[in-house]
Amino acid sequence: MxxxxxxxxxxxxxxxxxxxxxxxxxxxxxxxxxxxxxxxxxxxxxxxxxxxxxxxxxxxxxxxxxxxxxxxxxxxxxxIARTFQNIRLFKGLSVVDNVRAALFSQTGYGLLPALVGGGRTAGEEARVYWRAMEMLRLFELEEVAAEPAGSLPYGAQRRLEMARALASGxxxxxxxxxxxxxxxxxxxxxxxxxxxxxxxxxxxxxxxxxxMRVVMRLCPRIVVLDFGQVIAQGSPEAVRQDPRVLEAYLGKGVAVT
Ligand SMILES: Nc1ncnc2c1ncn2[C@@H]1O[C@H](COP(=O)(O)OP(=O)(O)O)[C@@H](O)[C@H]1O
Ligand SMILES: [Mg+2]
Missing domain, CATH: 3.40.50.300 (P-loop containing nucleotide triphosphate hydrolases)
Structure with missing residues (x-):
């Protein structure tokens, strides 16, 4: 399946x-x-x-x-987890709290009760904290765990978004x-x-x-949309040479590189 x-x-x-x-x-x-x-x-x-x-x-x-x-x-x-085209972090919250909040809201608590901790056991708190720190370590954000998310450079905010999305497994x-x-x-x-x-x-x-340049190096399979419809799909090579794809991009003045 x-x-x-x-x-x-x-x-x-x-x-x-x-x-x-x-x-x-x-x-x-x-x-x-x-x-x-x-x-x-x-x-x-x-x-x-x-x-x-x-x-x-x-x-x-x-x-x-x-x-x-x-x-x-x-x-x-x-x-299913996602990140957004425009970064959506809680900019005033610390880096680690951004990940903790995602983990708690996943267990059914809202954001606020998630962070103030209403009704959870110490064991649960500790598990979530260590899980969040583990994600930060993997994404090289451990050292800025206590900083407000909004103070991070752009690239680091992107990494934090990904860490947060992956925390829920x-x-x-x-x-x-x-x-x-x-x-x-x-x-x-x-x-x-x-x-x-x-x-x-x-x-x-x-x-x-x-x-295109960016995805083509990473994805063995590519799907191309234009005006809400799939106009091509297949390997990067096939898609790059597809006349409909060239037209869709060139027609909009975007170089296919
Ligand atoms: N909530 C919405 N209300 C009205 N139009 C929308 C809405 N969301 C998307 N659209 C329109 O649907 C089309 C596709 O949008 P989108 O999926 O954001 O495109 P893309 O991510 O490929 O740039 C666009 O014309 C956009 O304006
Ligand atoms: Mg978009």
């Missing part, structure tokens, strides 16, 4: 078909790139899978179970343009980190990227 099975997924906003008949099958531990010009519908795919939007048509199955109609926090508990990780706003050197370093995360955690990954 596939880990994730998406069939004929569609959603409209007013008259706009933001996503139209999107289909994707993903195996346990697989890594797939999702690319396409701005406004193609990439983030909408993530918002549908994570329960932020409800599809107007189509099916989403995760480990055989339908996700349509479930709330985002239920979907996280089933094993997901089987599927959705990364929405993690390299956005980075220079080529930073982007390359981040891609190495994603490669490592994929291997170390054995997690399946869908990686949204605007720049």
């Amino acid at each position: 596939a880990l994730l099975e998406v069939r004929d997924l569609s959603i409209q906003f007013g008259g706009l078909k933001a996503l139209d008949g999107f289909t994707l099958s993903l195996d346990e531990g697989e890594m797939v790139g999702l690319i396409g010009p701005n406004g193609a519908g990439k983030t909408t795919v993530f918002n549908l899978i994570t329960g932020v939007y409800r599809p107007s048509r189509g099916e989403i199955r995760f480990r055989g179970r339908s996700l349509v109609g479930l709330r985002p926090n239920q979907i996280v508990r089933l094993g 997901p089987r599927l990780l959705l990364l929405d343009e993690p390299a956005a706003g980075m220079n080529p050197t930073e982007a390359d370093r981040l891609m190495e980190l994603i490669r490592w995360v994929h291997r170390h955690f054995g997690v399946a990954i869908v990686l949204i990227e605007h720049q």
